[in-house]
Amino acid sequence: MAENTVSLNKATLKDVARAAGVAWSTASYALNGGPKPVSEAARRRVLDAAQSLGYSSNLLARGLVTGRMRTIGVLAPDFHSTNATEQIAGVEAEAQLHDYRVVLATHLSEPVRAEIMQRDMSARRMDGIISISATADVKPGVADVLPILGLPYIRTYHAPLDGLPGDYAAVNQEQGGYIATKHLLDQGRRRIVYVGPLNRRDAARKRLEGFRRAHAEAGRVLSEDQIVATETFYTSAGLEAGREILGRHPAQAVGCDAVLAASDTLAAGILRAAHETGLQVPGDLAVLGFDDITDLCDGLYPSLTSVHVPLSEIGRWSVRRLIERLDHPKDWEPTTRYFDCRITLRESA
Amino acid sequence: MAENTVSLNKATLKDVARAAGVAWSTASYALNGGPKPVSEAARRRVLDAAQSLGYSSNLLARGLVTGRMRTIGVLAPDFHSTNATEQIAGVEAEAQLHDYRVVLATHLSEPVRAEIMQRDMSARRMDGIISISATADVKPGVADVLPILGLPYIRTYHAPLDGLPGDYAAVNQEQGGYIATKHLLDQGRRRIVYVGPLNRRDAARKRLEGFRRAHAEAGRVLSEDQIVATETFYTSAGLEAGREILGRHPAQAVGCDAVLAASDTLAAGILRAAHETGLQVPGDLAVLGFDDITDLCDGLYPSLTSVHVPLSEIGRWSVRRLIERLDHPKDWEPTTRYFDCRITLRESA
DNA sequence: TCAATTAGTCGTAACGTTTCGACTAATATA
DNA sequence: TATATTAGTCGAAACGTTACGACTAATTGA
Numbered sequence: 001m002a003e004n005t006v007s008l009n010k011a012t013l014k015d016v017a018r019a020a021g022v023a024w025s026t027a028s029y030a031l032n033g034g035p036k037p038v039s040e041a042a043r044r045r046v047l048d049a050a051q052s053l054g055y056s057s058n059l060l061a062r063g064l065v066t067g068r069m070r071t072i073g074v075l076a077p078d079f080h081s082t083n084a085t086e087q088i089a090g091v092e093a094e095a096q097l098h099d100y101r102v103v104l105a106t107h108l109s110e111p112v113r114a115e116i117m118q119r120d121m122s123a124r125r126m127d128g129i130i131s132i133s134a135t136a137d138v139k140p141g142v143a144d145v146l147p148i149l150g151l152p153y154i155r156t157y158h159a160p161l162d163g164l165p166g167d168y169a170a171v172n173q174e175q176g177g178y179i180a181t182k183h184l185l186d187q188g189r190r191r192i193v194y195v196g197p198l199n200r201r202d203a204a205r206k207r208l209e210g211f212r213r214a215h216a217e218a219g220r221v222l223s224e225d226q227i228v229a230t231e232t233f234y235t236s237a238g239l240e241a242g243r244e245i246l247g248r249h250p251a252q253a254v255g256c257d258a259v260l261a262a263s264d265t266l267a268a269g270i271l272r273a274a275h276e277t278g279l280q281v282p283g284d285l286a287v288l289g290f291d292d293i294t295d296l297c298d299g300l301y302p303s304l305t306s307v308h309v310p311l312s313e314i315g316r317w318s319v320r321r322l323i324e325r326l327d328h329p330k331d332w333e334p335t336t337r338y339f340d341c342r343i344t345l346r347e348s349a
Numbered sequence: 350m351a352e353n354t355v356s357l358n359k360a361t362l363k364d365v366a367r368a369a370g371v372a373w374s375t376a377s378y379a380l381n382g383g384p385k386p387v388s389e390a391a392r393r394r395v396l397d398a399a400q401s402l403g404y405s406s407n408l409l410a411r412g413l414v415t416g417r418m419r420t421i422g423v424l425a426p427d428f429h430s431t432n433a434t435e436q437i438a439g440v441e442a443e444a445q446l447h448d449y450r451v452v453l454a455t456h457l458s459e460p461v462r463a464e465i466m467q468r469d470m471s472a473r474r475m476d477g478i479i480s481i482s483a484t485a486d487v488k489p490g491v492a493d494v495l496p497i498l499g500l501p502y503i504r505t506y507h508a509p510l511d512g513l514p515g516d517y518a519a520v521n522q523e524q525g526g527y528i529a530t531k532h533l534l535d536q537g538r539r540r541i542v543y544v545g546p547l548n549r550r551d552a553a554r555k556r557l558e559g560f561r562r563a564h565a566e567a568g569r570v571l572s573e574d575q576i577v578a579t580e581t582f583y584t585s586a587g588l589e590a591g592r593e594i595l596g597r598h599p600a601q602a603v604g605c606d607a608v609l610a611a612s613d614t615l616a617a618g619i620l621r622a623a624h625e626t627g628l629q630v631p632g633d634l635a636v637l638g639f640d641d642i643t644d645l646c647d648g649l650y651p652s653l654t655s656v657h658v659p660l661s662e663i664g665r666w667s668v669r670r671l672i673e674r675l676d677h678p679k680d681w682e683p684t685t686r687y688f689d690c691r692i693t694l695r696e697s698a
Numbered sequence: 699t700c701a702a703t704t705a706g707t708c709g710t711a712a713c714g715t716t717t718c719g720a721c722t723a724a725t726a727t728a
Numbered sequence: 729t730a731t732a733t734t735a736g737t738c739g740a741a742a743c744g745t746t747a748c749g750a751c752t753a754a755t756t757g758a
Binding site: 371372373374375378385386387388391410412413414415416 | 705706707708709710712713714715
């Protein structure tokens with residue numbers, strides 16, 4: 001089954017040309033449709049020769065002369081958070097659609113490592129860079145070197161106004177918080193509590209702004225104990241917050257009839273607190289998460305209604321935008337694009 | 350803060366050499382320690398020149414002449430399953446450690462696409478390919494072209510004995526099933542039910558073998574209704590199976606006191622069925638999952654004890670193995686390596 | 699002191715492409 | 729018929745490196 005193992009794909013354009021009895025240049029024209037036409041007869045012979053020699057062109061050599069590698073560098077903080085991987089998935093899928101390849105580099109939010117990676121991408125002559133962030137936080141210095149590389153780049157999910165020029169794709173976190181809250185209010189929930197980490201300048205804060213706006217528009221006064229700060233996004237933090245919230249108004253029917261959590265993992269903790277307290281979800285208490293992590297939301301009991309964040313879409317758009325810029329460098333100008341969230345309905349709210 | 354924007358990194362080795370007053374070759378030796386020594390004085394001048402010109406070497410040109418790009422191609426079916434991403438994460442992390450970069454390609458389990466990607470990687474002169482599988486199923490044709498490319502490659506998580514030569518890294522699924530079952534038996538569980546999809550030749554079957562072996566070693570007879578087949582790995586399938594199992598022996602105390610699920614998502618369904626039935630977990634019923642998906646296991650109530658599958662380790666090992674082969678091509682021979690699972694203890698078992 | 703070694707440097711030939719300018723032969727234009 | 733135009737082909741010059749062979753100048757050994 002492996003009689004052809006001898007083809008160590010050493011065949012070069014020169015070989016093909018020789019086999020077809022033409023000059024390299026002609027062979028090149030025949031294969032890739034260069035700037036000069038080539039006769040049907042010659043084309044045939046070249047194509048046949050290439051076929052039978054198992055020729056495939058050396059993209060390094062081509063890249064060296066053309067200056068384009070059809071490759072996009074993706075810079076990400078890590079590879080574990082769904083935030084990052086979903087975006088990368090989108091990037092990869094869209095890139096493949098346009099016959100671009102993707103090279104990966106993680107920087108673990110360390111500026112030095114980030115700079116090394118960016119320089120490396122430049123040295124490898126990537127056509128452009130997409131710098132992904134998994135939080136809306138500004139990681140100081142992580143993308144600072146981008147502008148001086150002279151490569152087209154796009155940042156996603158970073159804080160929009162960090163002063164760096166260039167394209168920018170972000171989640172409309174505020175809108176996410178807004179529709180989530182509106183969804184709960186429309187259900188007739190009277191007292192909604194928002195749970196999330198507020199210490200950092202983060203997505204959770206933006207979501208909170210949406211939470212406030214929805215209340216304001218509905219003419220609802222928001223008391224400050226309707227906002228509960230957590231330290232992290234972990235389930236344990238959610239559980240702690242949940243116990244506090246539900247313990248605060250023990251037997252009171254309308255003490256708190258809905259919780260909007262800044263992440264699905266937090267929401268899982270709330271759900272657990274509800275179980276412990278014996279509350280029915282969504283009957284006594286509605287719970288709404290953020291991120292729409294399928295496995296988690298489906299697995300929870302009851303399954304978790306969650307705000308879907310269009311991460312994959314962000315990745316896809318970034319690629320399209322980058323390629324557009326590469327193809328028409330003239331009519332490009334920096335763009336900031338926000339992506340709206342939507343709600344994935346399940347049982348909990 | 351961006352006064353240096355002019356440095357369009359056009360500086361070439363020739364420029365550096367000119368600035369330092371030496372020949373290209375000398376500059377190259379000074380920068381990368383070539384085969385000839387270079388005087389301290391010259392080295393200084395070259396390094397300084399390189400520094401002030403913002404020189405970074407063109408890796409394409411270098412790759413063209415050296416034939417090594419310090420780049421590994423990663424072939425994966427998709428980008429959404431944790432199975433795939435965890436492995437890729439391991440690959441990326443380890444590659445970075447050795448100053449290798451990773452380029453990504455998904456083939457969606459379509460043989461044609463897989464072949465295109467593999468040829469592209471060869472054309473880009475990757476040093477080697479790691480072909481990742483997310484299931485232990487053999488996807489026919491997906492990796493068939495690898496051997497004829499003449500590139501070193503490693504397959505992970507594929508079915509080990511699919512006839513293709515080369516390095517191979519796999520999960521010891523049987524051992525996973527074994528330790529999981531043993532864990533439950535050691536707890537004193539009397540009647541354990543295994544839940545998983547059995548129609549396909551898949552990881553779940555291997556796990557079942559371990560389940561059987563543990564019973565045999567403990568001298569326990571296994572009745573066939575202790576094995577429940579599902580169609581999928583989804584939570585809904587787990588719920589269905591759970592209802593069947595728990596409904597089958599309604600009030601009977603020792604009807605079934607433990608469930609080993611072939612995945613965490615299935616286990617989530619079992620947990621839900623337990624809630625519906627009013628059973629206490631782990632008191633009345635122990636539930637053990639497979640895959641150890643952190644967010645999910647931590648989020649469930651009670652949190653899910655799960656068999657951890659060393660996916661990231663597989664990725665890391667593959668990279669080390671590949672680099673070893675690249676560095677010492679002579680003393681290489683095909684290796685198959687199995688990676689053992691371990692149990693991550695949480696509340697449910 | 700003379701030959702043999704060696705440290706240091708320099709050209710230059712690869713590597714495998716694309717593309718430019720020049721060259722033929724055929725075709726259309728007047 | 730002479731001339732401009734074109735289709736088709738070719739050789740050679742890039743692209744930016746590494747590495748080989750040759751060449752000096754200095755150092756060593758006898």
